[in-house]
Amino acid sequence: MANATGTIDPTQWNPHNVSSLASLPIAYLTELFFQNATRAKSCVAASAILPLSNFSLLDVQPSVAGNHDVLKVNADPASIDVGLKDLVRFANQLFPYPVNGSAVGDVATWWTNATIFDKGNATDFLSTVVNTCSGTYCRSDFITIGNPDIVGIGMLVATSMLLLLAFLFSLLSFGPIINYIRSPRKKDNPKKKNFSFRSSCVGTVDELFSAVFVFTISVLVSTFVFRYKTDARFDALMADGLSMFCSTTVVMLAATYWAHNRQRPQNTISVFVIAALTIALFATHFSVVNMHASPIELACGTGKGWVSATDGDPFDMNHFRFIPVGFAVWCLTLIGAVFHHPYVEQWKPEKVDGRRTFAYVMWKTGESLPSIFGTAGLIIYAAYFFDTWQMMKVTYGDAFTKSESTWGFGQYLALFTWTPPLLSFGHAMLAGPEAFFISRLPKGFNFVFREDGSVKEVCPCPCPCPCPPHEEHAPVGEKTAAKSENIPLTDRSGHDDDSAPRR
Template identity: 25%
Template sequence: MVLNATWIPRLAHAVQVDNCTEAAILWRVLVNEDRYKGYTNDTYGAILHGLSRHLQIKRLEEPSAHAVFEWIDTSDLMQGVVQNAFYSRGMCKSTICPLLNWTGNPDVAGRGMLATYIVQAILISLYIPMILAVRFERTPSRNSLLRRTILAAQHSSGTFLNASFVFSIAMLCASLIELASKFQHQLPKPSTGALLVLMPFASVLPVALLQLSASKMLRRNQGRVLLWVLMAALMSAILHMTTRPWYMDSNLNGRKIEEKWERICVDMKNVAKMQWFAVAIGIFVLLGTVTYVLMFMAMYFRHPTLVSWNTRISQPLWWLGLILGFVGMWSCLGWFVHLQIKMSVLGGEHNKDAEWSFGQVLAITTWVPVLVEFAYIWWERPVEALSGRLMDPYEVQEVSKETEGFEEARRRDTV
């Protein structure tokens, strides 16, 4: 038996690894499911080099490749050897981690999804100032190109809001289904779990920003209240799942290669912070949703006391929600990009986050109708462009002010 051979060291420290290349080879041997397949000579050479001092002191001959590989497969000592190699050479992450075949989180963090998040955030940042200019009557002269652009943003904001609602609800549903599926079998990977909470919650913030900025221009308010209640229910279900601490290192013991990659290559403290930041975003949005629904009910039923309170607090709450929502949106996106840059460097060639999948292409097309609507309204002017959305015998007519009947009806249900 090889295990009785005199060359086998009794302590892991006997195998000394003094460079990152050999440390990476030994990590591959221990945690890769393919073992040393395709790397036989490199593995054998790394073990002999690590044992050279031990063999010299003991005056022993070099073991054969067969004996070395049998020792690797049957001895628990190799675990200690690899841990010593990694933790004694902590700067080897950039060499070791790309070899561990981590596949990434393409469904929520792929290139297409990143592009989708960025396009939405940029559009929101462009739309809000223009909508606020209309809200506070700061539009330029009647014939300027800037005025045409502002009006195009105003009258396409409904399409943008609807698209954002659809995207956010889809993100929340997909996250809930994915988390529920993983919890049935095994806790999700830490990075996956954190992203499945952060990005769906972050997708709600642009919806809130659009609704807040255009609240005095929008119609169909009852329907939007129902959508907010639906999103609040989905977010509550996801928040309930965060009570299980999947981001803890102890939950990675004995798991396959992708989870082991996270243990050695990901800053687990940073993942935990991102998790709690996502929870804070979720709680903030839930509180805002409850406030919005209560204010809507107060205006709908016209209770004198509630209407009085709504008049006092609505404007400060409006500014607070707008500022915090905007900061939160870009903070979420910045944290996401920061994490992805770090993980892409360490992910290696098997990291699928850099790929464009079928679903990611579909996701980014969510904003195409918004851009098309904006372009039509800008080119044709609001009356002609909006009339083009209607079928005969209906058309849009411009009036100097809203009709008294519609104004009265909207006053009852607008927050």
């Protein structure tokens, strides 16, 4: 009977007075989807016979080339292997009374006869279900959309942490304040330790860069694998966006590392590898844009057919524009990071008589590109994720939400990636920068602070050179950090900046 909303239970709708399964044509069920009063409940029932494993076999294609509004099932209906429990539930909810209570064997026989001897009407029935019930079907528990390792809550938390850390640490490479950050103490009060936060940040950059590099290289490699292992274009697209997001953070942190740490060849090689993979990823992005949508995406309206500039598919064309814009911003970020590289920095112009020259200002502007355009790139991809996320939730409902709330191995790995740098930062903040650096020196090495804030490692006695009994040569475990205000730019043993003997 009709309820308050005007919908009717399909079992109560029997205009042809069907009284037995033998007199129930499958075309009768097709009519249910053209009746406003029975369509909603009929779609719920029909979803039972189209689980994900079978839906992918329907060979759904546009009925007219270029028109994605009407889809057609091209597969043989007899090839659809429907489970008995699903078939009985389908019959109980959709067959008219009294045949909706038929035995399991009778229902199975009816379905077999309908799909073998009445293939035309059976195909029309399946096509009608796909076209009419996509909204209900796409939001049901019968499908799964979204890989948890890409759209899961753990990955969402990990990328949010990455965004925050990249933004905060990129400020350390912001051109106008680099020299201010490098100064460890105020000249008018050298004993005042008011730079512990900045020193802790600089001391953590090395570990953070290594962690982000490992995370990003795994994401980039996984993205290439996703293109060949997944049939869902949404997963491939999100993986592309995530890779570009992570690559941007690597370049931002590389700029910070080069601005404050000693040059190590492996760090430059790491950035080169990330840059090469990112360029290759963008150069082959068209393969994802032209990737054939999965059957679920095809039916649910988020990936209809083969993509072209004239298809007019809003998901494909509007959302893909984020990737080229983000890549352009990434290129500007990389150019700015090069200004901080020690090899390039040797050509850095200086002030003339304390005044900023045009070349000096332009160089500082270049040094600021990673902070400015890197942050802009992160915002672009954050908008890309949020916009696509909302669209998927609206389209798939619980089917997408259950993937979003699922934890996968990759998500745990992503979260644990940030543990070492966060612990190091906490150690530096609590113990103080001097104790933090002491704890990281090899056995048998002392250190002193230079006036410019850098750390000087000095080997202990005995030395091959004259070794006066200064504090920095005391036995390990009994020495204290020399006070920076009493140490000149050369250490007390008489060695200059670069000639101190090393063990």
